[in-house]
Amino acid sequence: MTEFKQASDYKVPAVEKAVRPGAILRVALLALVLTATTGAFILFRDQLENQVVLGVLGVLAMVGIFFLVSAFIGFIEIMPQSRQDELARAFLDGHPNGALITGRKGNIIYANKAYAALTGSQGKKAVQSLETLLSHHADSNEALYRLFSSLREGKSGYEEFRLPKPLGGGADINAGGHWYRLSARVLPLEDSAKNPLYIWLISDITRERDTQESYFRELQSAIDYLDHAPAGFFSSDRRGKIQYLNATLADWLGLDLTSFHPGSYAIGDLVAGEGLALIQSVSPDPGHKKTATLDLDLRKVNGQSLPVRLVHQVALGRDGKPGESRTIVLGREPQAANDQNDSAAAARFNRFFNNTPMAIASVDGNGRILRTNASFLRMFSSVVSRDEMEKGALFELVVAENDRQALASALDSARGRQSDIAPFESRHPVEEGRYFRFYVNAVIDQSDEAPEEAAIIYAVETTAQKELEQQMAQTQKMNAVGTLAGGIAHDFNNVLTAILLSSDHLLLQARQSDATFADLMEIKRNANRAAVLVRQLLAFSRKQTMRPTVLNLTDVVGDLRMLVDRLTSTNVKLEIDYGRDLWPVKTDLSQFEQVLINLCVNARDAMPEGGTITIRTRNVQAGDVADMNLRGLPPEDFVMVAVEDTGTGMSQEIMDKIFEPFFTTKEVGKGTGLGLAMVYGIVTQSGGYIFPESEVGKGTIFRLFLPRFVPEVQPVQTIEGQVVAQAAPAPAASSAKDEDIDLTGKSAVVLLVEDEEAVRRGGKRMLETRGYEVHEAGSGVEALEVMEELEGKVDIVVSDVVMPEMDGPTLLRELRKTYGPDLKFIFVSGYAEDAFAKNLPEDAKFGFLPKPFSLKQLAAAVREMLDS
Numbered sequence: 001m002t003e004f005k006q007a008s009d010y011k012v013p014a015v016e017k018a019v020r021p022g023a024i025l026r027v028a029l030l031a032l033v034l035t036a037t038t039g040a041f042i043l044f045r046d047q048l049e050n051q052v053v054l055g056v057l058g059v060l061a062m063v064g065i066f067f068l069v070s071a072f073i074g075f076i077e078i079m080p081q082s083r084q085d086e087l088a089r090a091f092l093d094g095h096p097n098g099a100l101i102t103g104r105k106g107n108i109i110y111a112n113k114a115y116a117a118l119t120g121s122q123g124k125k126a127v128q129s130l131e132t133l134l135s136h137h138a139d140s141n142e143a144l145y146r147l148f149s150s151l152r153e154g155k156s157g158y159e160e161f162r163l164p165k166p167l168g169g170g171a172d173i174n175a176g177g178h179w180y181r182l183s184a185r186v187l188p189l190e191d192s193a194k195n196p197l198y199i200w201l202i203s204d205i206t207r208e209r210d211t212q213e214s215y216f217r218e219l220q221s222a223i224d225y226l227d228h229a230p231a232g233f234f235s236s237d238r239r240g241k242i243q244y245l246n247a248t249l250a251d252w253l254g255l256d257l258t259s260f261h262p263g264s265y266a267i268g269d270l271v272a273g274e275g276l277a278l279i280q281s282v283s284p285d286p287g288h289k290k291t292a293t294l295d296l297d298l299r300k301v302n303g304q305s306l307p308v309r310l311v312h313q314v315a316l317g318r319d320g321k322p323g324e325s326r327t328i329v330l331g332r333e334p335q336a337a338n339d340q341n342d343s344a345a346a347a348r349f350n351r352f353f354n355n356t357p358m359a360i361a362s363v364d365g366n367g368r369i370l371r372t373n374a375s376f377l378r379m380f381s382s383v384v385s386r387d388e389m390e391k392g393a394l395f396e397l398v399v400a401e402n403d404r405q406a407l408a409s410a411l412d413s414a415r416g417r418q419s420d421i422a423p424f425e426s427r428h429p430v431e432e433g434r435y436f437r438f439y440v441n442a443v444i445d446q447s448d449e450a451p452e453e454a455a456i457i458y459a460v461e462t463t464a465q466k467e468l469e470q471q472m473a474q475t476q477k478m479n480a481v482g483t484l485a486g487g488i489a490h491d492f493n494n495v496l497t498a499i500l501l502s503s504d505h506l507l508l509q510a511r512q513s514d515a516t517f518a519d520l521m522e523i524k525r526n527a528n529r530a531a532v533l534v535r536q537l538l539a540f541s542r543k544q545t546m547r548p549t550v551l552n553l554t555d556v557v558g559d560l561r562m563l564v565d566r567l568t569s570t571n572v573k574l575e576i577d578y579g580r581d582l583w584p585v586k587t588d589l590s591q592f593e594q595v596l597i598n599l600c601v602n603a604r605d606a607m608p609e610g611g612t613i614t615i616r617t618r619n620v621q622a623g624d625v626a627d628m629n630l631r632g633l634p635p636e637d638f639v640m641v642a643v644e645d646t647g648t649g650m651s652q653e654i655m656d657k658i659f660e661p662f663f664t665t666k667e668v669g670k671g672t673g674l675g676l677a678m679v680y681g682i683v684t685q686s687g688g689y690i691f692p693e694s695e696v697g698k699g700t701i702f703r704l705f706l707p708r709f710v711p712e713v714q715p716v717q718t719i720e721g722q723v724v725a726q727a728a729p730a731p732a733a734s735s736a737k738d739e740d741i742d743l744t745g746k747s748a749v750v751l752l753v754e755d756e757e758a759v760r761r762g763g764k765r766m767l768e769t770r771g772y773e774v775h776e777a778g779s780g781v782e783a784l785e786v787m788e789e790l791e792g793k794v795d796i797v798v799s800d801v802v803m804p805e806m807d808g809p810t811l812l813r814e815l816r817k818t819y820g821p822d823l824k825f826i827f828v829s830g831y832a833e834d835a836f837a838k839n840l841p842e843d844a845k846f847g848f849l850p851k852p853f854s855l856k857q858l859a860a861a862v863r864e865m866l867d868s
Contacts, residue, residue, distance in 0.1 A: 097203040101187070104196055106131050118202060120168030130182075130200060137163055140180075147184045151198050156185035160205065179209040232308070232329030238322045240267045249329050254301035272299040272306075277378035278354060279312060281386035287318040296354055296374070298329070307332045359436075359459035361395060362443075364452040365415050367407070368392045379461060382430050395457060399438070400426045410440040414455035417442045425462065435462045467631075492530070494756040496852035499527045501762030504855035508769065527852070548586045548686065550709055553617050553639055554578055560593060564600045564613075571610030574600075579618040585639050585706040587686040595679045599643040599702050602676070606647030606700060616642040620705065630691050630703075637708035638688075644701040650694040658692065748866055749773045749790070753783040753799035753811065754828070763798070766855045767862065780806025784814060792819045796865055798849075798858075801829035809840050821845070824865050828853070 092099045098115030102108055111127045121127040134140035143159035150157040159182050166178045180202060187197040226233060232249030236242050241263040250257045253270065268276045275296030284290030291313040297305040309330040315323035353360065359376035361369050369389045377386065380398045396404045403426035413421045421440045428434035439458040503524040510517045557576060565574055596615070603613045620628070620638045650658070659680040679702075683690045687707050694700035750772045754760035757778070764774045775790065777783035780803055787794060797815065801808040808827050815823055826847040840846070849861045 095201070097201045100130065100200040100202070102129070102198050102200065104198075109197065115202065118168055118204065130202075133167055134161075134182075137161075139163075143182060147182065151184055151186055151196075154186060156183070158183035166204070178204060178206045181205045232331070234270075234327050234329070236267055236325045236327075237263075238324060241265070242267065242270070243324075252300075252306055252329075252331065253298060270298050272297040272355075275354065275374055277381065278374040279310070280381070281377045282312055282314050283322075283385060283387055284314055284316045286316050286320045289313055289315045295332070361457050361459075362453050363395050363411070363455050363457060365411075365454040367395045367411055369395050370453060376459065379436075379459065380428075383428075398429065398459070400429050403427075407438070407440075410438070411455060414440055414442040417444055433463065435466045436460065437462050493851035494759050496527050496530055498756070498758035498762050500524060500852050500854050501759070501766055501858075503527065505762065505765060505769075508855075548588050550584050550586050550711075551589060551592070552582060552584055553641060553706075554582050556589065556592065557596070557615055557617060557641070560596055564597065567597065567601055568604045568613065572604050572607055573610075573612045575612055575614045577614060577616040579616070579639075581619070582617055583619055583637065583639050583708040585686075586709040587688075587706060588682070591682045592686070595682050595704070596641070596643070598676070598679055603643060603645035603647060603700070606645055606649075611646035611699075614642075614644045616640075616644070618642075619708075630689075633689055633691070633705060638705040639708060641704040641706070642701055643704075644699065646699045649696040649698050649700055651696055655692060655694055747771070747773065748795040748862075749775070749793060750862065751775050751777065751783060751786060751790075751794045751797045751799075753777045753780065753797065753803070753808070755779055755800060755803040759800075763858060766858060770859050772862070779803050780808065780811035780814075783811055787815065787819070794823075796824040796826065796862060798826045798828060798862065801827050812840060812844060812846065816841070816844075824868075826861055826865055 092101075092110070092112050095112060096114060098118040099110075099112040100108065100115050101110035106129055108127060108129055111121075115121075116127055119128055119133055130144060134144045139161040140163060143161045147157055147159055160179060161182070162177050162179050164177050167180070183201045184198055187199050189197060227247035229246065229248055232246060232252055234242050234245035234249055242265045243262040245255075245260070245265075247257060249255075250260070255265075267279060271279065275294070275298075278294050278296055282290055282292045282294075291311065294310045294312055296308065296310065298308050300306055309332055311328040311330070312325065313327070314325045317323050354374040356373060357375060359373065359379045361372045361376050363369055369384070369392075372389065384393050384397045396407055399407050403424060406424040406426070410421050410424065419442070421442065423437055423439045425435060425437050428436065436459045439460070441456045441458070443453045443455060503520055506520050507517070507524070510520060557578070561574070561576060568574060600613055600615075607613075618640045620640050622635045622637050625633055625635045625638070658676050660677065680690060683704055683706070689705045691703045691705075692700065693703070750767055752760060752763050752767070752774055754763065754776070755778055760776050760778065764776050767774045775786050775794070777786050780799075783797070783799065784806075797811075799808040799811055806814075808829070812825055815825075821843060822845075824847075825845070826849055828849045828851060847861055847865045849857065853861075
């Protein structure tokens with residue numbers, strides 16, 4: 001290798017071609033002036049007087065003598081050189097690297113002696129250009145070409161290349177390849193744009209390369225030693241992402257090192273059970289490091305546990321932010337059956353102690369925490385840290401302030417070594433909504449390791465249990481209220497049916513000019529209003545009559561848009577966000593329209609100052625249900641309808657009661673409190689779910705989830721073979737005299753079975769006015785007796801569903817046994833037909849008439865069934 005020489009060895013340049021275009025121009029101009037002056041003297045010598053000539057020559061002689069003397073003593077330089085030029089030349093002449101200045105075409109203008117020595121051009125041998133030296137080898141030639149290309153673009157650069165032999169030959173000519181670094185840049189001269197000059201620096205970096213390769217080999221050896229050490233090792237950054245793990249640990253865990261890259265795993269991915277809480281609890285003081293020994297389990301790729309001991313070191317920055325960690329992993333092989341040494345037993349105990357799912361802590365007589373397991377650190381990390389516990393933190397910190405008296409009482413019992421100490425419950429002191437049950441056991445025999453130990457406290461989180469209890473209590477309350485509402489509605493329907501039938505009977509006998517006609521119409525109108533309230537109660541109890549059909553909610557919402565616009569005020573804006581390709585659903589169209597209208601009206605009332613109501617529809621796949629974090633929503637395909645407002649919002653206290661019947665936040669007389677109860681009933685009876693969310697001051701959103709309808713191969717009927725005869729419930733008040741079809745009896749025999757006397761009497765009278773022969777019975781048992789007396793000569797049976805002794809479905813089954821399956825039958829009930837149809841034979845044929853009903857509805861149902 002060519003050794004670097006001292007700077008004094010390179011003071012004389014090997015090549016220097018002075019290029020001073022300004023100085024040459026000035027010398028040429030001076031010569032031209034002198035020549036012209038001499039010629040003038042020769043041409044005009046006859047015209048000039050001798051005295052003038054002698055005077056001029058004397059002056060010139062004096063100037064010449066002064067110039068020669070000044071130049072001799074150094075006062076004047078013929079071609080002055082600036083101080084900067086001297087510094088630049090001194091720098092290049094003394095530079096230890098080879099320096100070369102070339103023109104645009106590569107012609108050499110300057111080369112220092114270091115360049116000559118490096119390239120073997122010393123003495124009489126001519127200095128060779130870079131192109132001559134480097135063009136014989138592909139690597140160096142390509143490097144030179146790339147640098148020339150960069151220089152032509154005005155950019156600087158450098159290249160490193162290897163030559164099989166040194167440029168200047170020498171004693172080590174056969175010592176192997178040599179590495180060189182060649183850099184180039186454009187000299188910043190005034191005319192560099194037209195005549196650019198390039199400066200090149202070339203140096204021998206063979207020793208530097210050898211040093212790097214030696215360091216790399218040593219580093220590879222060190223990594224190899226670390227990779228195959230008998231202990232595992234990993235390091236992580238401040239985010240807990242693993243930046244390095246050795247081959248030993250990867251082999252223990254079954255990881256493929258070829259697929260590992262820094263940050264692809266976190267510490268939590270490798271630690272099993274609650275071990276992560278132990279690792280995170282190691283926290284040094286700011287600006288310091290801390291090392292802890294931890295016994296825990298790691299998780300293999302196949303899911304198995306690997307018992308290990310960690311020597312874990314963590315650094316903490318001066319700003320308090322967590323730093324990097326270094327961890328040694330020591331394997332703990334299973335001990336033999338007869339190996340009962342203390343260290344093995346302690347390791348096994350630590351493993352079980354830290355992996356138990358409940359939090360465990362030992363305390364002294366004053367309630368100071370002595371020792372905890374990993375679950376305790378995880379559950380209460382936001383309340384007390386490991387360092388605080390090591391400094392004597394009290395256990396009462398993890399108990400809500402209201403329950404600390406119960407803890408003190410339990411600790412008193414533990415100090416007295418009582419065996420039965422009642423557990424107590426408490427919420428988390430910081431995180432609301434989290435609850436725990438604490439069990440306190442007295443320490444009877446203190447160990448030598450912890451003689452001050454007075455009690456062992458176990459903490460079990462009961463948050464999920466509390467939520468289930470609250471949900472169950474709410475469900476039971478709703479079911480109880482629903483049962484009560486359904487029972488009230490059933491009895492009230494009987495009363496309304498009697499009122500409607502009686503009013504229709506009186507209207508048949510009255511003329512519109514009569515004074516009582518208006519009063520009768522008012523009675524019927526108010527009876528119909530009461531029927532609407534009854535239907536809302538039945539909707540809440542999920543017992544109202546529904547006629548489900550397959551719907552596309554895009555069409556349903558679109559059809560309702562104009563109606564909702566009219567219901568909302570001018571300062572409320574309605575926006576609809578339609579989902580694409582919505583799946584079909586199956587529900588009652590009119591009932592679902594009531595749901596949307598009710599939610600939109602409530603949203604309008606929640607925005608007295610104006611705002612925006614947004615209706616969204618979306619498909620929700622089964623796989624996306626879990627991500628929505630909605631408790632109770634099964635993983636199935638749903639169509640979601642969301643109604644959102646920007647109103648005042650609701651508090652949690654109100655949210656807990658919004659679906660209860662008769663609960664309302666509106667002023668007296670402005671709401672019945674049945675709107676959301678009806679919404680809840682209709683959605684749930686359709687097989688769907690409803691989830692409200694609200695925040696005070698930010699608005700409310702109701703999300704409805706209806707199950708996706710998937711048609712079966714065979715035609716689907718609600719009940720196979722059923723013939724339905726139903727008129728619209730609760731008709732608008734109108735005269736009973738307006739008959740559109742022939743509803744006369746035509747001598748048909750009807751058996752009317754009804755336990756409510758007023759309804760039975762009114763129905764019998766109404767059917768008889770239509771020409772039917774009507775026989776009545778007050779129960780199912782009485783109906784069987786009447787059928788037997790009539791020898792089965794009955795054309796149709798109209799029966800209530802809920803009756804004492806024998807209900808309607810049982811009556812139908814008994815009549816089919818004696819009189820065959822073709823007996824025409826109509827059920828009358830205030831409940832939905834699905835509530836009783838499931839108890840009937842699959843081939844049962846029957847009609848259904850919901851209560852309350854009018855005379856026209858009763859006559860139409862009977863007539864249609866007879867005609868079928």
